[in-house]
Amino acid sequence: MLAVEDVTGLRGGRVLFRNLSFRVGAGSALSLEGANGTGKTSLLRMLAGLLAPASGAIRFGQVSEAEERGKFVGWLGHHDALKAQMTVAETLAFFARLHGGGETGPAMEAAGLSRLAGLPGQYLSAGQKKRVALARLKLSGRPLWLMDEPLASLDGAGKALAAALVRDHCAGGGIAVIATHEPLGLECERLAL
Amino acid sequence: MRALLWRDIRLAARAGGSAMLALAFFAAVATLVPLGVGADLHLLARIAPGILWVAAVLAALLALDRLFQADFEDGSLDLLALSPLSLETVAVAKIAAHWLTTGLPLTLLSPLLAVLFGLKAIPALFVSLLVGTPAVSAIGAIGAGLTLSIRRGGLILPLIVLPLLAPAVIFGAGAVLAALDGLSNGALPLLGAFSFAACVLSPFATAAAVRLNLGS
Amino acid sequence: MLRYANPTRFLSLSRPLVPWLGTLALALLAGGLFLGLRVPPDYQQGETVRVMFIHVPAAWTAMMAYGLMAVASLVGLVWRHPLADQAAKAAAPLGALFTALGLVTGAIWGAPMWGTWWVWDGRLTSFLLLFFLYLGYIALWNAIEDETRAARAAAILALIGAVNLPVIEFSVDWWATLHQGESILRKGGPLISAVYLWPLFLMALGYTFAFFTLWLMRIETEILTRRARSLMMSAGEA
Numbered sequence: 001m002l003a004v005e006d007v008t009g010l011r012g013g014r015v016l017f018r019n020l021s022f023r024v025g026a027g028s029a030l031s032l033e034g035a036n037g038t039g040k041t042s043l044l045r046m047l048a049g050l051l052a053p054a055s056g057a058i059r060f061g062q063v064s065e066a067e068e069r070g071k072f073v074g075w076l077g078h079h080d081a082l083k084a085q086m087t088v089a090e091t092l093a094f095f096a097r098l099h100g101g102g103e104t105g106p107a108m109e110a111a112g113l114s115r116l117a118g119l120p121g122q123y124l125s126a127g128q129k130k131r132v133a134l135a136r137l138k139l140s141g142r143p144l145w146l147m148d149e150p151l152a153s154l155d156g157a158g159k160a161l162a163a164a165l166v167r168d169h170c171a172g173g174g175i176a177v178i179a180t181h182e183p184l185g186l187e188c189e190r191l192a193l
Numbered sequence: 194m195r196a197l198l199w200r201d202i203r204l205a206a207r208a209g210g211s212a213m214l215a216l217a218f219f220a221a222v223a224t225l226v227p228l229g230v231g232a233d234l235h236l237l238a239r240i241a242p243g244i245l246w247v248a249a250v251l252a253a254l255l256a257l258d259r260l261f262q263a264d265f266e267d268g269s270l271d272l273l274a275l276s277p278l279s280l281e282t283v284a285v286a287k288i289a290a291h292w293l294t295t296g297l298p299l300t301l302l303s304p305l306l307a308v309l310f311g312l313k314a315i316p317a318l319f320v321s322l323l324v325g326t327p328a329v330s331a332i333g334a335i336g337a338g339l340t341l342s343i344r345r346g347g348l349i350l351p352l353i354v355l356p357l358l359a360p361a362v363i364f365g366a367g368a369v370l371a372a373l374d375g376l377s378n379g380a381l382p383l384l385g386a387f388s389f390a391a392c393v394l395s396p397f398a399t400a401a402a403v404r405l406n407l408g409s
Numbered sequence: 410m411l412r413y414a415n416p417t418r419f420l421s422l423s424r425p426l427v428p429w430l431g432t433l434a435l436a437l438l439a440g441g442l443f444l445g446l447r448v449p450p451d452y453q454q455g456e457t458v459r460v461m462f463i464h465v466p467a468a469w470t471a472m473m474a475y476g477l478m479a480v481a482s483l484v485g486l487v488w489r490h491p492l493a494d495q496a497a498k499a500a501a502p503l504g505a506l507f508t509a510l511g512l513v514t515g516a517i518w519g520a521p522m523w524g525t526w527w528v529w530d531g532r533l534t535s536f537l538l539l540f541f542l543y544l545g546y547i548a549l550w551n552a553i554e555d556e557t558r559a560a561r562a563a564a565i566l567a568l569i570g571a572v573n574l575p576v577i578e579f580s581v582d583w584w585a586t587l588h589q590g591e592s593i594l595r596k597g598g599p600l601i602s603a604v605y606l607w608p609l610f611l612m613a614l615g616y617t618f619a620f621f622t623l624w625l626m627r628i629e630t631e632i633l634t635r636r637a638r639s640l641m642m643s644a645g646e647a
Contacts, residue, residue: 013638048271050271081269083204356541378587383580401565
């Protein structure tokens with residue numbers, strides 16, 4: 001259960017959002033909507049514990065401290081976090097090792113990347129890079145998924161894939177908070193900033 | 194943590210990585226200084242400890258601004274911060290990777306350069322660089338963490354870090370000079386203490402700096 | 410707008426205080442200089458010993474400024490007090506100024522003895538490194554756009570510098586003795602005569618008060634600049 005209480009966000013002295021409160025229960029998805037610059041990314045970073053809100057509190061379950069909360073987060077950020085010289089397989093393997101081991105095969109399959117496994121990052125299209133990010137999300141095994149514009153650069157099949165991944169995640173009891181311009185094709189609550 | 198270490202080493206060692214750059218810089222200094230100063234081997238041998246130590250510090254600084262900045266810009270640093278590793282552990286891994294890809298190769302190359310300068314005290318140079326270059330990586334990492342969000346951070350990083358590295362250069366070159374005179378002036382133990390303190394304290398300061406810059 | 414409650418109190422305190430401190434500083438400096446000019450010349454250094462009265466207090470003040478900057482940085486970092494951050498930021502250029510003054514006067518003082526304008530004397534070298542520490546600190550403040558982040562980053566740097574400063578001094582001292590060379594800049598060398606102490610003391614006090622005057626003035630300017638900026642920003646929003 002993700003609880004956000006009275007959170008205020010500032011950027012460069014300007015107020016992005018004030019006294020924001022909401023809850024997302026296990027198995028639910030929340031989509032954050034709003035124009036560019038309304039603070040969706042900042043809010044996601046606050047939820048992840050990377051950025052401190054100007055005021056208010058955020059809790060995930062019983063955990064309120066920022067860095068501890070971060071250990072429950074599966075993060076799909078604005079940038080792809082893909083090294084140009086590392087292949088898809090290496091990137092995912094590194095991530096898996098970082099998170100305590102595990103097989104990367106199933107996640108790669110699920111994201112439709114098996115064919116691209118040996119390709120270095122610099123040769124991937126934007127959509128393919130997003131798929132790698134999605135695979136990474138699945139690999140993390142973390143309960144709280146925070147996704148910043150996951151549908152950007154994805155084609156129809158990719159978008160369906162993303163939606164399917166989120167659906168499965170929520171079905172398994174996970175929570176997803178997604179900042180997006182486009183409709184996800186999912187049952188979810190919506191919050192406009 | 195070892196996974197991060199290996200990843201960074203591999204990235205630095207590949208084409209476009211920093212390991213080659215540092216070695217090339219070290220070699221360039223070693224070649225240009227005699228061209229600028231004259232071929233008198235007596236003179237070269239006398240200035241060698243200082244020149245080689247300064248070259249080692251500058252070469253190590255070359256790749257330092259990208260230590261965190263590269264990961265910051267492509268979003269990897271966020272993932273590292275959210276990984277099971279603490280930021281302090283991340284800092285240790287990065288410092289170690291930096292040393293292994295700049296400080297250590299420089300140290301290994303130093304006997305060759307010592308020969309070029311006619312410097313006799315090769316073991317002393319080797320040991321002083323071996324002991325002292327970790328301090329350069331450690332203290333440099335703090336600067337890298339502080340400047341990771343600055344676009345042209347590479348320009349301000351040396352200014353911040355160089356005064357802090359003065360003791361390393363002083364003790365490092367001093368140790369070699371002592372060996373040349375056949376004396377022992379306590380420089381090496383002092384260098385060791387400085388390096389040890391730097392390596393122990395730096396991860397905390399570096400993590401604090403990174404944490405600060407992530408919250409943006 | 411609770412953030413400005415403390416700065417306002419600060420301004421109400423500093424505004425009346427500054428003229429008094431400034432006048433006191435000027436009086437002390439005038440007194441110190443007067444005595445300094447009347448003091449008999451040193452048997453070894455002649456008239457140039459008088460430069461000591463400008464150089465030594467500058468050196469002390471430069472060190473004190475760094476200490477204050479470090480303390481302010483610590484307060485700003487731990488207690489998140491924005492006034493502390495601004496105090497640290499304001500102290501830096503002053504510290505750099507006094508360090509530069511110390512370097513230049515040190516060179517002037519020693520030139521007749523050394524026969525050259527600069528010597529890698531232990532004290533002067535430590536001082537040069539302190540100057541670079543100040544410059545790095547100021548550069549970091551200016552390089553980071555976000556004020557809060559700049560404050561925290563600079564605070565970390567100031568504290569690292571503070572921890573490292575004794576080490577740097579020690580290593581430079583060690584280095585200086587290694588490469589011999591005497592230092593006439595050693596305080597209390599041949600100049601322990603009480604005649605010299607009085608002007609020195611007055612000048613030191615004068616410098617200290619001058620520093621505090623200028624420091625308070627700079628903090629005021631910082632506060633007012635930030636206010637102006639936030640007013641402009643909210644005007645842009647309206």
